[in-house]
Every structure is written in C-alpha cells, then in structure tokens.
Amino acid sequence: MSELRFVHMGFGADAVDYQEAWDEQRRVHAARFADEVADTVLLLEHPPVYTAGRRTEPSERPLDGTPVIDVDRGGKITWHGPGQLVGYPIQKLPRPVDVIAHVRRLEEALIRACAEYGVETTRIEGRSGVWVLGDPVEQRLGGLSLDFDPRIADEEFDPRLNGPEYAPSNAGQRREDRKIAAIGIRVAKGVTMHGFALNVNPDNRWFDRIIPCGIRDAGVASLANELGRDVTIEEVVPVVERHLRDVMANADLKPRVIEKTAAV
Secondary structure (H helix, E strand, O other), X not given: OOOEEEEEEEOHHHOOOHHHHHHHHHHHHHHHHOOOOOEEEEEEOOOXXXXXXXXXXXXXXXXXXXXXXXXXXXXXXXXXXXXXEEEEEEOEOOOOOOHHHHHHHHHHHHHHHHHHOOOXXXXXXXXXXXXXXXXXXXHOOOOOOHHHXXXXXXXXXXXXXXXXHHOHXXXXXXXXXXXXXXXXXXXXXXXXXXXXXXXOOXXXXXXXXXXXXXXXXXXXXXXXXXXXXXXXXXXXXXXXXXXXXXXXXXXXXXXXXXOOOOOO
C-alpha cells in the first residue's frame, strides 16, 4: 500500500481561484517528483471558470466570448464552479507511464462513490469520465429515431443555437447519456497532474454555453439532479476521499507494457 495524503484547499466561500490551484499543482508536482512529499490529492471547489484542454476546437468554446483558460491537460473544454467537487491527484507512476490505467482508477473510485448514493454510473467506450446511461432511443421522450436527431445527422449542428430542447443540462429530462464526472489529466516526469470534476449540485446550465468535452449528442448530470434532492459538497468529500484512497493507495502500479515488433 502506498501513502496517499489529501489536502482540502477550499470549498464554498473559500473556493480556490483556478490559477492559484494550478500554481499549487505545479508546486506539489515538483515536490512529488523530488520525493519530498507523498502522493497527494488536492480537493477543492472553483469559482465559475471555463478551461480548455489541448484538443479543444474553436467551435466548442463559448459563442458570447466568455473567457476561457487554456490548460496543459488532455481532453477538451469544460466548466468548473460551485457545486462541483474538483480533485487533482498528484501521483508518481512507474515508467513508462500507463496513462489509461490511471484514468481507469479515477473512474473506478468515482463510480463507487456514486453507487454509495444509489446512482448507477458506468464508463462509455471512447469517452473518458463517468456516465449515467440514458434509455434506449425508442424509450426516450418523443421516441424519435436517431435518423431524426440533427446532432447525429449534421456534423455542424450546434445545440447552443437551438434552445433548451438540445441543451446539455437537459439531457436527464431527455433520458440521454449524461456525464456526471469529467476527467482530464497530464503526466510530466512520471507524475500526474489535473484530474477529475464530479458534479454534485452545480447549476448545470453553465455547460450550455459550450460543447462540453466536445460531445454534441450527450449531456451532463449531477448527483442532486439524479437523486431529486439536495446533496452537498461537504457530505460528498469524505465519500470520494475514501474511495480514492481505497483504489489509488491499494493499486498495484505497473509500467505500461510496450509491445515489441518482431524484426523482419
């Protein structure tokens, strides 16, 4: 079992500015690389902010010119803000680093945490993060075939210009797949940065200004919306912490397997 420490940077009225948290990540990252500290998870809330990973397309950013912070993690654009639990695990991994295994561990911990609240979540092939699955298409509200869904038929369809009917925040009402936790990481010098954002009880309408994670045919969820009751960051923090500790501290960390090509 490896040592894992948690640092609560600030929640609620003490929410942490994104730049401040980014600076702290880099400081802890350098200390972890030098073996001056143990593996560390920073837990916090941010004031409202949009951040864009390296793969973000211009067409996925806010149409109204709302500022976006470009960051050095993987993934695309997302939102952070009140009601969302953000975690930045800074963990040293054996080289060559198995990035996918690290992402899977984060997903597993969050899947377990959601299950503790009675919210069934899962992974979706090709889409990182933790998801609440929607109903089969024929059972959704309206019962429309995918052939009539403009988000599927039209690659340039923009849900932001078509009212609440296609808004990401309304995916639960449409009974569609919806992401409850986003994950985007970076690994430098064998040490991880960035991490996850679990929607506990945010105003998900913030996501309607962007194409969340670049995905046009799904939406976003939260624990509060799925349960139909209020859920607080304060009560979720120890649950997520416990599952992160169980998954990360007990993981059998292995280097990525590199397949060798036989000489011809």
